[in-house]
């Protein structure tokens with residue numbers, strides 16, 4: 001029986017054949033099962049003689065079945081692996097990649113440029129109180145600048161009774177920094193700001209970067225050099241010239257509007273601005289000035305000891321100028337085709 005069965009097992013071509021053999025030998029009505037049953041009817045002496053023989057037959061057949069099954073499994077796996085081989089000539093996956101939004105990219109660039117000049121990045125909350133957003137910055141309650149900022153107010157005041165609002169500029173970060181750090185201070189404060197305004201060049205949410213330096217003996221020359229160095233690095237050209245026009249901000253005195261000029265050539269990416277006789281195109285870009293003595297005093301510092309300058313610039317506008325975008329609203333539409341058109345994203 002053993003020779004016959006082992007021959008059959010070796011010849012079994014697939015798992016079904018193995019299973020059929022197992023049932024016919026070891027199943028309820030199987031040949032070996034029948035032999036095992038005869039042991040019950042034998043005399044002790046017969047059982048002593050036949051028992052080991054029958055048991056070793058069963059063990060040999062069981063082992064033979066398992067071995068052949070393993071062989072067939074391995075062969076089936078080989079076939080499967082061969083069929084599933086990776087085809088290196090197939091075209092690559094073309095699903096779109098994510099990318100850094102132009103506004104985020106410009107903010108990162110600014111942080112790097114200013115880090116080289118020793119500026120740290122400071123941040124503050126987008127929900128501010130009117131003391132930090134206005135009063136401490138020398139914009140009292142009756143000041144027309146409050147109306148000019150088209151402020152979004154919250155219906156309730158904070159626990160100290162201060163009106164709460166969405167910050168209209170990043171200048172409250174100046175206040176937070178001066179009140180929590182001893183000078184010398186050199187920071188930039190990038191972030192979102194909010195004003196109730198919407199057209200091609202205004203969105204109700206936009207981005208600013210504020211700069212603040214507080215130290216001894218700081219003057220307008222430091223301001224001009226800092227802005228010139230920053231703008232040359234940002235626009236990646238050396239022929240940038242600055243024009244400071246007298247202006248007014250409650251928190252700086254004197255104040256200057258900063259225009260950026262560059263020699264006009266064809267094919268450059270900087271767009272906008274008006275030409276002048278010397279062939280310069282000018283763009284109005286920043287607000288700036290020497291920090292008002294009152295603001296320094298409001299933050300608990302002695303304005304006779306500490307002076308400084310501050311500036312503010314629109315990040316979205318900087319991005320538009322560098323990448324030649326013309327509608328600010330498109331920045332926040334999340335349209336992948338728009339991003340791709342300007343070289344961002346897939």
Ligand code: PHE
Pocket residue numbers: 168169170171210249252287288289310311312313
């Ligand atoms: N905070 C001003 C604004 O939003 C910009 C500014 C900042 C001007 C710092 C001068 C100094 O309009």
